[in-house]
Amino acid sequence: MALIVQKFGGTSVKDRNRIFNVARIVMNTRNAGNDVVVVVSAQGDTTDDLIAKAAEITSDPSHREMDMLLATGEQISIALLTMALQELGVSAISLTGWQAGFNTDRAYSKARIKRLDTERVESELARNRVVVVAGFQGLNRSDDITTLGRGGSDTSAVALAAALHADRCQIFTDVEGVYTADPRKIPKATKLKEITFDEMLELASLGAQVLNNRSVELAKKYNVELEVISSINPVPGTIVKEETNVEGMLIKGVAKDNDVAVISIKNVPDVPGMSFKVFSLLAQKNINVDIILQSSGSEGKKDLSFTVPLGDAEAAVSALNSAASRFGGGEISVDKNSAKVSIVGAGMQSHSGVASTMFEALFSQNINIKMISTSEIKISVIIDKQDADKAVAAIHDAFIN
Ligand code: ADP
Ligand code: ASP
Ligand code: MG
Numbered sequence: 001m002a003l004i005v006q007k008f009g010g011t012s013v014k015d016r017n018r019i020f021n022v023a024r025i026v027m028n029t030r031n032a033g034n035d036v037v038v039v040v041s042a043q044g045d046t047t048d049d050l051i052a053k054a055a056e057i058t059s060d061p062s063h064r065e066m067d068m069l070l071a072t073g074e075q076i077s078i079a080l081l082t083m084a085l086q087e088l089g090v091s092a093i094s095l096t097g098w099q100a101g102f103n104t105d106r107a108y109s110k111a112r113i114k115r116l117d118t119e120r121v122e123s124e125l126a127r128n129r130v131v132v133v134a135g136f137q138g139l140n141r142s143d144d145i146t147t148l149g150r151g152g153s154d155t156s157a158v159a160l161a162a163a164l165h166a167d168r169c170q171i172f173t174d175v176e177g178v179y180t181a182d183p184r185k186i187p188k189a190t191k192l193k194e195i196t197f198d199e200m201l202e203l204a205s206l207g208a209q210v211l212n213n214r215s216v217e218l219a220k221k222y223n224v225e226l227e228v229i230s231s232i233n234p235v236p237g238t239i240v241k242e243e244t245n246v247e248g249m250l251i252k253g254v255a256k257d258n259d260v261a262v263i264s265i266k267n268v269p270d271v272p273g274m275s276f277k278v279f280s281l282l283a284q285k286n287i288n289v290d291i292i293l294q295s296s297g298s299e300g301k302k303d304l305s306f307t308v309p310l311g312d313a314e315a316a317v318s319a320l321n322s323a324a325s326r327f328g329g330g331e332i333s334v335d336k337n338s339a340k341v342s343i344v345g346a347g348m349q350s351h352s353g354v355a356s357t358m359f360e361a362l363f364s365q366n367i368n369i370k371m372i373s374t375s376e377i378k379i380s381v382i383i384d385k386q387d388a389d390k391a392v393a394a395i396h397d398a399f400i401n
Pocket of ligand 1 (some may be wrong): 173
């Protein structure tokens with residue numbers, strides 16, 4: 001008997017029919033002789049709707065209360081799916097994140113899983129029940145509810161698969177797998193049969209929301225092979241694993257991320273310790289910095305630009321403003337009209353001309369590049385937000401079609 005973890009996203013459980021569709025997938029897996037642990041997200045747009053409700057009350061909600069609110073979405077899904085399973089005659093029980101043993105750090109809205117105590121899940125499995133766990137949520141050391149960040153149910157599923165040594169971890173979603181670009185935006189995008197953890201981690205981190213990046217990080221760490229498949233069409237999906245056999249594909253995907261703000265500090269003193277002072281300040285505030293660009297100094301001054309998530313831009317600017325005297329001043333500005341477009345593929349390590357092909361595609365559309373960042377398996381550019389979709393299409397055409 002195998003143990004299978006199956007995760008279903010919001011669209012897959014959005015209404016009664018979809019819930020029964022999921023219940024039948026789970027029932028069939030169970031009837032095939034497997035133990036099943038199910039992880040579900042909030043129904044449809046529930047999480048966005050809850051965020052909008054909070055915004056009706058305040059523009060600056062307490063992070064603790066925000067997590068208290070958002071965690072309710074998943075609780076609805078687990079109860080409804082469990083009722084549907086019971087309706088189909090399947091023995092099942094729902095568990096919240098904390099009942100399922102998810103202990104996290106304190107970082108509300110982006111908590112990390114610290115420990116997963118699986119006793120309860122295991123004892124329910126031992127009683128021959130399907131266990132339906134709420135994704136996205138946990139409990140911190142003060143017994144307060146935390147959430148794992150948008151798309152965090154993927155991470156809950158991978159964590160359970162790792163802790164329970166599951167034989168398979170299936171991520172069911174509303175597309176048929178991982179594509180060379182978002183198939184809803186680029187109709188010519190093709191489905192990948194396989195992709196490596198490293199490539200998927202880059203794609204997810206660079207904006208391909210089909211998998212949450214932390215879930216891929218965790219899958220790589222514990223070597224949990226993932227299968228991304230459709231909950232609607234029963235066709236083969238995409239396998240995410242350590243190594244793949246697919247040769248000759250230079251670029252695995254093109255991703256776009258609108259969640260970018262570019263912060264610039266002009267005319268900071270060109271002295272040792274400057275970058276340390278600026279970035280340690282942001283680290284203290286738990287703000288992730290991505291691309292960093294520093295001009296070569298002239299006349300004892302230099303310019304520093306870097307990107308942060310859009311939602312952290314105001315906090316970053318106010319932290320920098322209030323500590324400006326510590327790093328000797330400078331003119332701080334923020335640009336919220338940018339997007340990051342990236343290509344990812346392990347194949348580019350051994351090929352020249354990849355960057356120039358990407359830049360040519362952008363030039364062909366007359367798109368200006370504001371910043372560039374590269375690693376062994378990806379190239380990212382920061383461009384104007386209004387050019388981003390055009391850029392993805394042009395780059396995808398240049399490499400894949
Ligand atoms: P779920 O609710 O199942 O977690 P998400 O909305 O989080 O689903 O992720 C699935 C969506 O990811 C798809 O509907 C698709 O529009 C988007 N997406 C973005 N990039 C890609 C890609 N490269 N391959 C597949 N889907 C992608
Ligand atoms: N419901 C949460 C979200 O919308 C978590 C998830 O769907 O994975 O981000
Ligand atoms: Mg998701």
